[in-house]
Amino acid sequence: MLQVRNLSKSFPGVRALDNVSLDVAAGSVHALMGENGAGKSTLMRIVSGLDTADTGEVRCSGRIAMIHQELMPFRDLTVAENIFMGQEPTRRFGWLDKPAMHREAQRLLEHLGMTLSPARPMRELSVAQMQTVEIAKALARRAELLIMDEPTSAISEHEVEALFKIIRDLKQCGVAIIYISHKMDEIFRTADTVTVLRDGRHVATQPAAELDEAKLIALMVGRELSHAAGTAATTMVVAASVPDAVLEVRALTKPGKFHNINFALRRGEILGVAGLMGAGRTDLAHAIFGLAPAASGEILINGQPVRIRRPADALARGIALVSEDRKEFGLVPMMSLKHNITLASLRGWLIDHRAENRVADEQIRALSIKSHDRNQSVNTLSGGNQQKVVIAKSLLTAPAILILDEPTRGIDIGAKAEIHAIIGRLARDGKAVLLISSELPELLALSDRLLVMREGILTAELDPRRATQEEILQHAMPVSGE
Amino acid sequence: MNSLKVWLSRFGLVIALVVIGATMAVVHPAFLTWPNLLNVVRQISINGILAVGVTYVLLTGGVDLSLGSLVALTGVVAASFAHPGEYPVFVPVLLGVLAGTACGAVNGLVVTKGRVAPFIVTLGMMTVARGLALVISGGRPVSNLSEEFKWIGNGPVPILILVAVAIVSWVFLANLKLGRHIYAVGGNENAARASGINVERVKLFAYTVCGSLAGLAGVVLASRITTGQPNAGAGYELDAIAAVVIGGTSLSGGVGGVGGTILGALLMGVINNGLDLLNVSPYYQAIVKGIIIVGAVWLDRRKEKS
Incomplete structure (x- = not known):
């Protein structure tokens, strides 16, 4: 043929x-x-x-x-x-x-x-x-x-x-x-x-x-891979010792997207969010980050109610988002690797080119972004490396709260394992991570707690150490006759 | 082979400029003389200032069609305050630039707050500004200008203004955060917003700067032709956009810069001058100019593909 x-x-x-x-x-x-x-x-x-x-x-x-x-x-x-x-x-x-x-x-x-x-x-x-x-x-x-x-x-x-x-x-x-x-x-x-x-x-x-x-x-x-599992156990310990909520969401509602969402996210914790396509998980992430604010409800950071009307507000309060759609919300395709990495964290009026080069190189090394030149345009990178660029960009804003929406979708296994390791490291460093994913094994391995969404509402909070994929799906699937 | 290609794509405009210049120098002895070369630069100074201004707007992915009318309006405004013995010379200059700034800001506000397409907004401004120029001047050229005011458009002054505008803009776009943000907004508006950039403010800034520089160009033109002409500047916006596009700035935004714009304006100027020296009728010159605009962008596309 x-x-x-x-x-x-x-x-x-x-x-x-x-x-x-x-x-x-x-x-x-x-x-x-x-x-x-x-x-x-x-x-x-x-x-x-x-x-x-x-x-x-x-x-x-x-x-x-x-x-x-x-x-x-x-x-x-x-x-x-x-x-x-x-x-x-x-x-x-x-x-x-x-x-x-x-x-x-x-x-x-x-x-x-x-x-x-x-x-x-x-x-x-x-x-x-x-x-x-x-x-x-x-x-x-x-x-x-x-x-x-x-x-x-x-x-x-x-x-x-x-x-x-x-x-x-x-x-x-x-x-x-x-x-x-x-x-x-x-x-x-x-x-x-x-x-x-x-x-x-x-x-x-x-x-x-x-x-x-x-x-x-x-x-x-062409080499053996270490598995992501195991990071969850270590982060669990950190989470247990720091009980106060960094981010809290109360009765967050956006008609047609999600309804009456309540949850709290602690320092050093990875909170997983499971659900099928269209369950409203991305809309929720966009609402918290200010890309498409909710109609009603409250967002609290360190116990204080805040108004987030645009991403700039969210970034100023220490929230960063790695979007599921990196082409739409993550990257400026013709810009260089370097400029993309520093885009959200330029300070002052003037750009300090030397500092920018240094910071970009640090990130390229820290996240092992495969590239031959920090000045190469970002759309020449492979998907996994582009994703790392978006993550680097978010991390440079020094967020306390990191929302990751499908951070490993469509990227290869090697890059996936590396990103899993990065997520575990971030939680250990005390960041609060909201992890939205459609890959249940990933959620089970990485999360400290796991929320399930179905058609715009929260249907369950599970303990990922005991929950099974079947259990998650039960809460995520639309039930006929309901 | 590959490095040759990279080199060609980077310096293609410079090469075109050198080749055309060399050809002219051989064909016509008057071309390669100081007076003539200065003349070329002086002739492009107004188009150059406008082109640098509209570079900001094109980089954000927008467009400004009101430039020609703004040149007329701001020229008339400046000339009205430039009669001998009335005000010190900085007054007409400042008022001309401010008039342009105000119109640019209005363009920017309607584009960002009103969410009307830039093409439509600036098309409207093109008509409004022309009308305002006719109203203020009563439809007649504003003449009898002071010697100080006439000095601005004479000798090397317009060239120096263009050089200053170009250098400031070049430094601005390459080294200031706001400059970087202009590229980001044009490259991917959603990603720019998600990076915490105030997209509306960036666009407003671009249209305002563009308006200011149109005001400056209007002042220079009024001084050069020693009248505020309400009918001046027709079609200038297209020449300015053509220079920017020949210079490699993408109409969809995010790619390009002032360096290319200046080269684009120079290329247009050299070709104009060459055709003038060769006594080619202006009718044919218009045809040649059109072909060059499309040809330059066509070559640019091919380069991108390969």
């Missing part, structure tokens, strides 16, 4: 791909794994024709479609119009054949097991629905190779199940799938074959059945 031979590609200062070969058979799921910066994205960009290789060749016997991690639908057009974008069925003189479009869209969506009117505007759909529409679009183009980049990073557990069923069906129809993900369990559930890249080189291609998690991690990182 797809044959990639000896592909190489260099960017200024980086060898992104080095003599990589890959074969994908029709009707199979081929997982592509590797740390961020291993070359997966570059390889897929070349395969799908978005970029050209320096040397080597790509041969494919069918059409290729790519489902991007971040979907970019035409929000104001209908589902059917999105599916047929660029290849609309027409009659004479380019007149749109709308009945045919709707009929065909309906058929494709039903084929994918989705009941959705083709006439609905795209903006009304959930992320999972948009993703299915994107797959329908690929099918409408008769794509025989489907590249899925982190397809489950923004959808809930049961939507993942639906996606896996679609993948199984597509396989049976002879569609080949390249599946990129960091989530081990997904790989072992869906993939037939696994290819691992590291530093732009091909490391291994093996049947998924012959691999297990430990082997795969060893292939990806």
Whole structure:
């Protein structure tokens, strides 16, 4: 189906791909794994024709479609119009054949097991629905190779199940799938074959059945990893000895987003917040940080009520946020690494360039941000390193309270472990951490206490030493008939 | 190969300037003479001052279309107070600059508080300022200006003003926190806000500085043509924006700077002067200028891609 031979590609200062070969058979799921910066994205960009290789060749016997991690639908057009974008069925003189479009869209969506009117505007759909529409679009183009980049990073557990069923069906129809993900369990559930890249080189291609998690991690990182677990126990001790609340939230409400939220966060404590997509966790974080203030309720810092109407207020009171959306709220893409790191903590009128360089270098070293120059533009870094830049920026504001919203989403295992270690260290240094995450093992390993949100309300406070993933999900899942 | 590319992209404008200059020097002996070169710089001084001003606004991702009308308005305001024997010369200068500052601040306030698109706001200001200039002057040129006032637009003075404006702005954007914030707002407004930056204040500042510098340019022009002309400055905003864009500042904000703007203005000036020396009709000059504006940005795009 797809044959990639000896592909190489260099960017200024980086060898992104080095003599990589890959074969994908029709009707199979081929997982592509590797740390961020291993070359997966570059390889897929070349395969799908978005970029050209320096040397080597790509041969494919069918059409290729790519489902991007971040979907970019035409929000104001209908589902059917999105599916047929660029290849609309027409009659004479380019007149749109709308009945045919709707009929065909309906058929494709039903084929994918989705009941959705083709006439609905795209903006009304959930992320999972948009993703299915994107797959329908690929099918409408008769794509025989489907590249899925982190397809489950923004959808809930049961939507993942639906996606896996679609993948199984597509396989049976002879569609080949390249599946990129960091989530081990997904790989072992869906993939037939696994290819691992590291530093732009091909490391291994093996049947998924012959691999297990430990082997795969060893292939990806080329070294043994220390686990994040264990940091929780140490922070627990610190937390117990300092009982006073640094941040307290009382009856915080924002209609349509969250309702009557109450909790307290102590010095040196990691308070986890679990919940499904759309449970209101990010809205809560934005309200505390002043990006989108709450309608009613109180925020207290060290027992004093404060008004936070904009991020500047929050930063002035020692609250920092690492947003789940680093492209939107975290980074200024064309700015240098250095300027991004210091952006929130410039003091006085004049910039002291020497001090700025020193501080930036310190952060680059402290968080081991992989870069060749502090002046390189931040969008040339890999996702994990970009995330570290955002964390460095927040830390430089010397916050007492740190809100981390999905700090490890979409980044590789190595960077993830490093970020886990950083979070543990911060709590030990006495910072109060509010940790929002969709990865339950991460929450269980790092949190001292764990809150669960469901549809805008707090439904439980659990002890992560005893709680299980099933228990958390019980509190997080919408209950039918309630 | 790679380092050559980097070098070319960094100094492309300088190279273009040198190549065009060298060509002109060969083709026309009068080009490479002190009087002519000074003339080129003097001719670009007004466009240069405006271009530096609008650089601030473009860097935040905004635009200012009112510059040409502001030049007329502030020139008329200054000229009205510049008759011989009435006020000391600093009065008309100050009032001209202040008039520009006020208009710029209004632009900024409507953009930030009113949340109206900069294109629309400054388009409105363009008409309002022109109208104000006509009202104040009664539709007639304001003449009979003092010798002191006429001195501002003469000899090397406009050049020195441009140099001062450029150096101050360059230092400002590279070394002051507010300068850095201007880049951040243009690069990613949401991230800037989340970094505690008062985005509205930064934008207001940019439009206000732009207005002030338009006021300064208006004063220089009135002095140079020895009248406050209510019809002066038509289309100046486009020349200024063209110089900035040729200089590599992105229209979507966040990238660029004053150095490029000055080079852009110089390039436009040299080409104008060259075509003048070669006796090319102004009609054709307009065509050439248009092609150069688009061509420069097109080359810039290609450079970005590679």
